[in-house]
Every structure is written in structure tokens, then in C-alpha cells.
Amino acid sequence: MKPPVFExxxxxxxxxxxxxxxxxxxxxxxxxxxxxLVPAMNFRLASPAILIDINGVxxxxxxxxxxxxxxxxxxxxxxxxxxxxxxxxxAAPLLHKAMPWIAHPQIRARGTLGGSIxxxxxxxxxxxxxxxxxxxxxxRGPSGERAIPADEFFFGLLMTALAxxxxxxxxxxxxxxxxxxxxxxxxxxxHGDYALAGVAVTLTLGSDGTxxxxxxxxxxxxxxxxxxxxxxxxxxxxxxxxxDAEGAAELAAGEIDPTGDLHxxxxxxxxxxRVLVRRAVVEARAGIEDRG
Amino acid sequence: xxxxxxxxxxxxxxxxxxxLTGRAQFIDDVDLPDMLHVAFWRSDFAxxxxxGVDLSAVRARPDVVAAYVADDLGDxxxxxxxxxxPPPIEDIVFHERCQVPLAxxxxxxxxxxxxxxxxxxxxxxxxxxxxxRVDLEPIDAVVDLHAALEQxxxxxxxxxxxxxxxxxxxxxxxxxxxxxxxxxxxxxxxxYDRGASAAIENRGxxxxxxxxxxxxxxxxxxxxxxxxxxxxxxxxxxAERQVDVIAPFIGGGFGPKIMMFYPEEVVVPWIAMQLGRPxxxxxxxxxxxxxxxxxxxxxxxxxxxxxxxxxxxxxxDVFLHDTGAYDPYxxxxxxxxxxxxxxxxxxxxxxxxxxAVFTNRPIVTPVRGxxxxxxxxxxxxxxxxxxxELDIDRVEIRRRNYLxxxxxxxxxxxxxxxxxxxxYDSGNYAPALERAAEMIDxxxxxxxxxxxxxxxxxxxxxxxxxxxEGTGIGPYEGARVSIDPSGEVHVATGVGTQGQGHxxxxxxxxxxxxxxxxARVHVVTGDTREFNWxxxxxxxxGAVVAGHACHAAGMAVRxxxxxxxxxxxxxxxxxxxxxxGKVTVAAEPDRSITLGDLASLxxxxxxxxxxxxxxxxxxTAYFGPARGATAxxxxxxxxxxxxxxxRRADPRLRCGA
Ligand SMILES: Cc1cc2nc3c(=O)[nH]c(=O)nc-3n(C[C@H](O)[C@H](O)[C@H](O)COP(=O)(O)OP(=O)(O)OC[C@H]3O[C@@H](n4cnc5c(N)ncnc54)[C@H](O)[C@@H]3O)c2cc1C
Numbered sequence: 001m002k003p004p005v006f007e008x009x010x011x012x013x014x015x016x017x018x019x020x021x022x023x024x025x026x027x028x029x030x031x032x033x034x035x036x037l038v039p040a041m042n043f044r045l046a047s048p049a050i051l052i053d054i055n056g057v058x059x060x061x062x063x064x065x066x067x068x069x070x071x072x073x074x075x076x077x078x079x080x081x082x083x084x085x086x087x088x089x090x091a092a093p094l095l096h097k098a099m100p101w102i103a104h105p106q107i108r109a110r111g112t113l114g115g116s117i118x119x120x121x122x123x124x125x126x127x128x129x130x131x132x133x134x135x136x137x138x139x140r141g142p143s144g145e146r147a148i149p150a151d152e153f154f155f156g157l158l159m160t161a162l163a164x165x166x167x168x169x170x171x172x173x174x175x176x177x178x179x180x181x182x183x184x185x186x187x188x189x190x191h192g193d194y195a196l197a198g199v200a201v202t203l204t205l206g207s208d209g210t211x212x213x214x215x216x217x218x219x220x221x222x223x224x225x226x227x228x229x230x231x232x233x234x235x236x237x238x239x240x241x242x243x244d245a246e247g248a249a250e251l252a253a254g255e256i257d258p259t260g261d262l263h264x265x266x267x268x269x270x271x272x273x274r275v276l277v278r279r280a281v282v283e284a285r286a287g288i289e290d291r292g
Numbered sequence: 293x294x295x296x297x298x299x300x301x302x303x304x305x306x307x308x309x310x311x312l313t314g315r316a317q318f319i320d321d322v323d324l325p326d327m328l329h330v331a332f333w334r335s336d337f338a339x340x341x342x343x344g345v346d347l348s349a350v351r352a353r354p355d356v357v358a359a360y361v362a363d364d365l366g367d368x369x370x371x372x373x374x375x376x377x378p379p380p381i382e383d384i385v386f387h388e389r390c391q392v393p394l395a396x397x398x399x400x401x402x403x404x405x406x407x408x409x410x411x412x413x414x415x416x417x418x419x420x421x422x423x424x425r426v427d428l429e430p431i432d433a434v435v436d437l438h439a440a441l442e443q444x445x446x447x448x449x450x451x452x453x454x455x456x457x458x459x460x461x462x463x464x465x466x467x468x469x470x471x472x473x474x475x476x477x478x479x480x481x482x483x484y485d486r487g488a489s490a491a492i493e494n495r496g497x498x499x500x501x502x503x504x505x506x507x508x509x510x511x512x513x514x515x516x517x518x519x520x521x522x523x524x525x526x527x528x529x530x531a532e533r534q535v536d537v538i539a540p541f542i543g544g545g546f547g548p549k550i551m552m553f554y555p556e557e558v559v560v561p562w563i564a565m566q567l568g569r570p571x572x573x574x575x576x577x578x579x580x581x582x583x584x585x586x587x588x589x590x591x592x593x594x595x596x597x598x599x600x601x602x603x604x605x606x607x608x609d610v611f612l613h614d615t616g617a618y619d620p621y622x623x624x625x626x627x628x629x630x631x632x633x634x635x636x637x638x639x640x641x642x643x644x645x646x647x648a649v650f651t652n653r654p655i656v657t658p659v660r661g662x663x664x665x666x667x668x669x670x671x672x673x674x675x676x677x678x679x680x681e682l683d684i685d686r687v688e689i690r691r692r693n694y695l696x697x698x699x700x701x702x703x704x705x706x707x708x709x710x711x712x713x714x715x716y717d718s719g720n721y722a723p724a725l726e727r728a729a730e731m732i733d734x735x736x737x738x739x740x741x742x743x744x745x746x747x748x749x750x751x752x753x754x755x756x757x758x759x760x761e762g763t764g765i766g767p768y769e770g771a772r773v774s775i776d777p778s779g780e781v782h783v784a785t786g787v788g789t790q791g792q793g794h795x796x797x798x799x800x801x802x803x804x805x806x807x808x809x810x811a812r813v814h815v816v817t818g819d820t821r822e823f824n825w826x827x828x829x830x831x832x833x834g835a836v837v838a839g840h841a842c843h844a845a846g847m848a849v850r851x852x853x854x855x856x857x858x859x860x861x862x863x864x865x866x867x868x869x870x871x872x873g874k875v876t877v878a879a880e881p882d883r884s885i886t887l888g889d890l891a892s893l894x895x896x897x898x899x900x901x902x903x904x905x906x907x908x909x910x911x912t913a914y915f916g917p918a919r920g921a922t923a924x925x926x927x928x929x930x931x932x933x934x935x936x937x938x939r940r941a942d943p944r945l946r947c948g949a
Contacts, residue, residue: 001576002415004422043578044422 003041010053014140014169017054022142024050025165031055032076032115035107060114060169063087069175075114075168080105082113091175094182094200098129101184104192114168117153120160120224123194127154127225128217129184132200135173141166154224180204181287183280186219187272189263195220196264197272199252201280203240205288211235216248216277221256221269228252231277245281252277297871298800298810306811307541307795316541319496322511324570327498328357330560331417332573333407333424334583335399338433338652339446342397342406342426349423350409355416358567360408360559362396368527368562369393372553376622378458379707385459389449390620391655393558399428400448400617401654403582405555410563410571433652437591437612440649448617448650457615458623458648462630464705465641470606471597478677479595484666486614487588489659491790493543494575495554495584499561501568509536510561515550516828517818518786523553524561539818545790547659548585550830551621556583587625587659589614589651590666596674602682602689606641609633609670613648613663616656623648625656625663627709628762633667634704636721636758636924637693642704658830664761672757685738686756687729694721694758709831710765712919719924725758728928732756737930745932752932760924764836768916770825771841773802773849775909777895779873779888781806781813783845786826787838788818797835798842805846806853807870808887825914832923840915848911856894856909857885 011017021028029048031037032055040046054060060076063085071091073082082088083099102108102116102125116126117137130137130150137148142165153161162168176182186198198219206212214235216228231252238244258269310316347359362369371390378386395404407424411417434440434448440455448455471477498511508530514520514537521537528535542549556573564571575583595608613626630644679689695702697720708714729735737754745752771785783802789795799813816822817838818829826838850870857875858865861883869878876884885893887909895907 001578002418004419005415044418 001042003038004044004047006041006048007050008053009050010056012056014057014059014167017052017057017167018140018142020050020052021167022165028052030118030167032118033078033111035103035111036115036119036121054167065091071173071175073113073171073173075112075118075170077113079108079111079113079116083108092133092173093176094133094184094202095129095173097182098125098184098200101125101186101195101198113171117171118160118162118168120154120158121194122157122222122224123220124225125184125186125195125198125200125219128198128219129200130171130173130217131225131227132182132202132215132217133173134215135171137168138170138172139166140169145169147172151227154226156223159224176202177204179288181284183283183287185276185280185283187276197221197258197269197276199273199276199280201277201284203235203281203284203288209239210237211240216252216280218252218256218273221258221273223257226256228255228277230255235281240281240285242282245278245285248281249274249277296804298803301800303796303800303810305793305796306799306813306815307793311541318493318541318543319498319511319513320574322498322540322572324498324500327570327572328410328412328567329414329417330556330563330571330573331409331411331414331421332405332556332579332583333409333421333426334403334405334579335395335426335428336402337399337428337430338402338435339431339448340399340428341431342395342399343429344425344427345407346425347407349425350407350420353411353416353420353423355412356409356420357412358410358563359420360394360563361406362392362394365393365559365562368558369396372558372620373523374622375552375620376624376709378460378623379627379709379711381460381462381707383461385456386623387449387452387457387619389452389457389618389650391555391618393555401582401652403579403654404617405583408559408563410567414574435651435653437589437614437649437651440651441647448652455650456647457619457650458626459646460623460626460630461643461645462706463643465606467597467606467608467641467643470641471595471608474597474605475600476598476678476681477595478598478674478681479593480674480677482592482594482670482673484588484590484592484669486586486653487659488581488584488586489546489548490577490580491544491546491549494577494580495549495556496572496574497556497560498570498572499564500570501565503568506534507536508534508561508565509538511538511540512557513542513549514539514552514557514818514828515545515788515790515830516552517788517820518824518826519828520552520557521820524558527553527558528562528565535820537820539788542788542790545788545829547587547662547830548657549790550828551585551655551657582654585655585657585659586616586653587656587663588666589653589656590626590629592666592670594670594674596678598678598682600682602678602684602692604637604639604693606643607633607639607671608643610645611647613646614651614653614656615648616651616653618655619648619650620655621657624709625658627707628658628663629666631667631704631706631708631714632664632759632761633671634760635668635671636690636695636719636760637671638695638699642706662831664759668757668759686754687725687734690725690756690758691722694725695719708762708920710920714762715919716760716922719760719922721758721924721926724924724926728756728926732928732930734928734930750932752930754928754930756926756928758924758926760922761832762920763832763923764917765831765833765920766837766916766918767827768914769827769838769841770823770912770914771798771838771845772823772910772912773806773842773845774911775806775849775853775887775891777888777892779812779886781808781887782816783813783842784816784819784822785838785842786818786820786823787829787834789834790829792829792834794834794838798839801839801842802846805843806849806887807873807875809873812873831920836921837915837917840917841913844913844915845911848913849909852894852909852911853887853890856890860885860890860893
């Protein structure tokens, strides 16, 4: 459980980090919180020749609230900082609710928001939450900066739209709309484990009290974090009664393509999605009422 | 002793300051100049034939100092010793097949080491692992206990015609007769699955050969430093005085660290002797999962016969015990399951038969319970099921079957793991049961509480079990207690310590015996340089057996203290009082002397030590119980699953904390 030899760089700015990345691209890896990368190196599943440690790049951390209420969170912002941020709680309650489900406090003290998104583990909470929030990711590379919507970012197992010479610098999250509600539910054998399945939901009601828009991000049920598109569109226009939630749950269970593994069979994951989607939709809907 | 200022009372722990300030020496803290590091190449196959090993690329690496396979080990290669021979039970069958330091022809479990690489750092040693070429021809792995015994199962060990490792029957009374008129006979199969104990600190061995003194020093995370010293000295052809084994602070033992001799324990000190340089191996967590011994897997087919009042007429239990790839620990785990099943109960007829089976899984040795809980599980489940069938409450059915307070000593007529007869020395079980039932308010749950909770949408469940545990077995432990002129009381014993708090508990015993302040009693455990005799920490015996030895040695020192002080003050021994680190003439409180000053007086620079006496305030004593002591207990729990609790959503998920 010791990593193979690597060269270590600790740039002090994003520009410096990008220059190093430009020089080494395929051979290099960004080191953020190290909570996924370092274990992978210790198990010799990953053996980057060069590590570019961005822990010293201060400009990459921090949470800003814009005039329109949206958030911009630096990629290096620690997960526990996001978890305890009042700005996040106010503008993106779904993100706030999901944070405690990620691993354990010790890991959230090191792990970063950007690291989890760039790592793109289909079982991770944050990618699914970002999908449900309609977040946008800011990437920088040799040809400048670009913004990538969350639903164009995740491709497959640990695969994203980032080019090898690009890095994630920040995440933008729109402020939660009025008359909307959210929920995050997952099931893991032990709290802190990667979930066997999980759901992040956002619901917005129109002036007539029916659902105007909905988004359901799913984790641990396919090669990549995904949106349950059919389930979400079926909710639109309904009053989001229990039967609507059940209908959405049924659709979601049909949209996924889970694989069985040591921890759960494909059938069991499908069953969980059915139960969890129903519960999450009911909870999100109830949340709107609570707010009046 | 009538008065115990420390024993049985709460005191700040002597070891905490050292532990909490990071000064405690754990194995990985041992850092010697010029030290080399070892990494083992382990098989990922559970069962395979080794057809070739090529280490040329490994040996060519600049930072690799040496690399060894089985054939390089010469005379030290061979099966390890059988630690516990089978007990003297009629018709017992036992096939001894012990582990080897490095696999030579076959690997029999995943994690079995084949190659040892020595390099300038652990990093470099692990880099070199990637250059090891071992040709393995996989063989079907034997993992299922029933399939393992079938005709067509691949056989693990040469010279055996099946995977049967042992067979043993013990019985008392006649089950068939006893159950003939039973009201109810329950029959069930119980599966107990594998488990690995994951101590916070994994295993490790550091060794140093000092050529000028002909001395081998080994730091080892073992629970039994003295037997390790004795065994390794024999293996390497050294005198015992040439080998020191130090078990420093250890981050948890739980049984696997009592196993001897792990391949790494044999190979690492040998490498240090070969190379004349200190060598270190620290087990990492992934190695720990398959290179350290494990426990648990058994399958019981049990029958219990009851009369209409729920009284047990007889128990019939036939089980398979998974011993893993080798059986160096003999039958301890299986015998414990067999002998603990009867628990607190008066069972007139018992038939118990087990078959131990070799499988391609890590070696089985005692882990946390050492087989006892398997037996308890069978019996307690059966009582719960019978309670339901006969409509008796679960507390009541236990009470009805308890041995009565005047049934002791109770000899079951079975042979226990320590080879003595399974005899309960004492017991009074009902009060603990009643107290436990009261603590969870069992009557309220039974009389409507459960239905009430259910009506409110919650599922409330109760678990209640009782057990008897044989502890404090022999053969013996010893201790030396001495008083230093500084006033410090020094205690040395041979057992190892893995977090049990011996530095405090043994100190409490000795502090009371010699009248010292407990904080000034310094305890050394698990260091063969300090104490030469002993067995080890296992089977809940450390505090019981070493504690008795400490008490005996402490009392012998007390006698010397009294004699020396009586002479000093010119008074009668009986007129003296001991306490708070000094001896006082009871009637004249201003006439006192500290233990330290007394220790100096007892070791005079001039004048003779009277023949028949010894200098100093020091004594050594031993304690060896004829048989283990009997402990008992009751566990009770009431828990509920509330609505919205995810666990409630799926009945297949177990609820409870
Ligand atoms: C015991 C344990 C349990 C865990 N349980 C969970 C869990 O339940 N749920 C969960 O979601 N996660 C879990 N994690 C993972 C944890 O949340 C990680 O912190 C997270 O996935 C990665 O974040 P990091 O900052 O540590 O990234 P790192 O490990 O440093 O990097 C991860 C990957 O992302 C790349 N990367 C990082 N930052 C950037 C960037 N700015 N631009 C481009 N690429 C970048 C790295 O090069 C690397 O490939 C667990 C981890 C551990 C050790």
C-alpha cells in the first residue's frame, strides 16, 4: 500500500498549475484533497508520473454569493466548509442536505467539492446533486476558460468532459427558485459508505400549484451519475400526489441500467431506486408546503 | 488483604500520559540505523500449483538487497509447530497440517506469501513486487464446507484422502433416550460466517542481529513474546538467552496476534541474521485482510428436545468447522463452540459431534470469543424458538433451565480446551437475568408495549441472551516485584499487552500489596529481557492469571518490607502500617520510613546479608490455576425501527443498533 515513484509539484497559482498541466498533461494528475487519488495510488491502481498539488492555490477556494443569489464555489473548497456554510444552506439547500452523506467527517475535512466532481465516481453524492441542481462547471485549459453544464460533464465510469490539460476551477449553482423543494435520500449498508443507490430531487411548483419543473439525479445505478429524465418530465404538470411520486419512481426504475456487484444485485438496486425516488419526491413536495 | 485502596476502584490510568502524548513505542516506531524493509509477494489465488518463480528482474533492481523463495530458507523452512495438540478425547481424529514460512509447491490460501523482498525502503520493496514472476496453475478453490468433504473436491493437503482435518464426538447422557418423550423437538441449521478481526494496529516484526554479542533482538506485535522467543531460538539454533523478544505497545490483539509462528515472524528475523542488518516488516491493511488469521465459519445442525414446560431434555448438535488452509492452533475454536453451547443451562443429555474441514481460506485461530459465541448462538436461538412454540416468555424459559445456585461445582463430563474437565466452579444466574430484563423493561414490552409501539407505527424488538464463559486458564504466569531506592515499584510479567490496561490493573494489585501509590508502580509486560517465564495474553487470562502472580509477588515483598522495617524501628512487625509509599509505626505516626529508603537499607554497602535472606525488596512468584474460572453474563436489548427509518423499508434489512 505504497505508491510508485512520482514527481511532486506544488504550484502557488492557477496559472502555474495550468502551465505544469500543459507541459505534462497525460502523465500528470491534479492532487486536491487526495481522498480518492491517494488510495488509488497506494493500491497501485493509479500511477501518475507527476502530481500537481493545488492545495497551496488559495484562489481556488471560497464561496461567493452573486447578486442574483447564485453561488460560485471554488473547486478546492473543502467538503466540510460547504457543509457548514450558511450561504450554501440559503441558496442551495439540496447541496447542504447531501453533504453529511459523503463519507465521514475526517474525509470531508480534506476532500474537496471539485475533487469529487472531477473524480466522477458514479456512486458519489455530489455529481448527482450537481445534476439535480443544474450546476455549471468552470474549467480552464490552454485555450482559456469554458463553462460546462453538469448534464454535459459526466460521460462514464470516472470519465468527464475535462481534457487532460484542463482543470476544474469553480462550480456555479443557481439559487433555488421560490416555491421549490428538494430532497436527498440514499441507502448505504453503513452510514459513510458509498451508497447502494441514492436520489437527489428538485421540484418547483407553478402558480397553479402543479409541478412546473423537476430534476432527479441518481447515483450508484449506472456507469455515470445520471438524470432520470422520464421520471422528471412525468412529474411536470401533476400535483405531485403520492400516486405521481409512485409513477415517477416506476419510470426511474425503468430508466436505469444498474449492474450487480458484491454489495447489491442489479434487481436490488432497481428496487431501491423505486423506493428512494418515491420517498424523495414526497419529501421534496412536503418541503414546499412547509415553506408556505 | 482487608483494605484495598486501589484494587476494584477507579484510578487514572498509568499508561495514558505516555499514550496521549505520543511517546508510546509501537512497532513501527522502532527505527534503527541502516534498517532494511521487507515486502512479501502474496498469491491472489486461493489454490494453485507453483510451477516457477523468476526473481532475476527483482534482484537486478538497484535498491533491492535480497529476495528469497522457500528453497533459499534452508533448514528453517518447514511446517510450524502444532500449538495446541488435540485434547484427550476418545476416538478423536486430528490431522496436523501447519503453515510454512514461504509457499513452495502450492499456495493454499489467498495472501499466502511466496517471495520475500528486502529493499532499502518499503516503497522500493513494493516497487520490486511488480517485477516478481511466479507461474501459478490455479486449482479449484475449496470454500464451501459441505462441498469440501465431497468425493470430487480437490484435496488441499498431501497424504490425506479428503479435506477432513478433524473429527470429534463428546457426549453426556443419552440424547435419544432423553428426547424420546419430548413435547417439542426443534431442528434448525445455523450458518455462522467468516469474520476478520481488524485491530487498529496491524502486525509487524522488526529484528536486529548483534554479531558482537551474538544476540538477536525481535520487536513483535505478538500476544505471546516468551513462547515466540523460545520457539525462534530453537528454530535458529540459538540459546534462549541469545534471543530477546519485545512486544511494545500494541494497538489491539483480539486473538490473531496469539498465533505462532506466522511466516513473517520466522522469515524477518532470519533475514536480519543473514544480512547482518536490522530489518522491518509492517503489515499493511490489505495484507491484514488475508495474511492474518481469521475465524467464525461453522455450520450447525442442531436439535433440542423440550418438555411441555420448556425444560431442556437434550441437545443434539452436529457441526462443520472451517479451519482454513492449515490447523496450527489445533481444535481450540471448535472445542470452545462445543463446550460453550450448554451455557447456563441444566442439560441432562448432550450429543456433540464436529468435523473440522480444510478450506482454501486464511488460517483459523481464535478471534474474539474463540468459538464460544457459535455455541451460544445455537442454544440461545433455540430457546427463543422454543419460547415461541410453547408460549412461554423468553426470560422465563431461560430461568426454568438455569443451573441452580447449589448445583456447583458442576461437572459436565466433557473435556475443555485446556484439557481439564468442563467444570463450572460457581454460578448464580437468575439475578443477572432479572436485572437485565428490568433494565430493558421487558415486562412492559411483553405485556402490550410491543403492540402499542406497533400501533404507533414502530417495530419494537427485544433480544435477551445469557452465557457462561470459561476464562483464566493455565498453565501459569509469573511476576517479579521490586522496590527501587527512588521509591518506584517495578513489576515485570511475561504476558503481552494490547490495550487491556495492564499497566494500571496490575499496578493496582501490587500497589495494594506493598502499600505504594499506584502512580508509582511501573509495570513492564511482554519483554523477555525483563521476565523470562510465561505464556501470553489470551482467553481472558491476562488479568486473572498474571494478576494472581503479581499479587503473590507483591505479598512476598510486603513480608520483606515488614521484616526490614521492624528491624529498623526495633518494633514488632504487627505494629507497622503500610500505605502511601511508606511504613509507619501505627502508635507513633511520626516514626515512618519511605519504601525507597527501606529499599536502600535492604541493600547495604557494608555489613553482611544474613544467610538465608536476600538483599533488596524483591520477590518473584508464579500462579497456575488447576482449571479455568467460570464467568457468566446476560445481554439484553430493546430497540425499535421508526417510520421513515430507511431500515424499515425493507424487511430483509436487519434492524437494531
Ligand atoms: C473512506 C472513504 C470513504 C469515502 N466515501 C465517500 C462517499 O460516501 N461519497 C463520496 O462521494 N465520496 C466518498 N469518498 C471520496 C471523497 O469524497 C473524495 O474526497 C472525493 O471523491 C475526491 O475529492 P478529493 O478532493 O479528495 O480529490 P482527489 O482525491 O485529490 O482527486 C480525485 C480526482 O480528481 C482529480 N481532480 C481533483 N481536483 C481537480 C481539479 N480541480 N481539476 C481537475 N481534476 C481534479 C484528481 O486528479 C483525481 O483524479 C470517500 C473517500 C474515502 C477515503
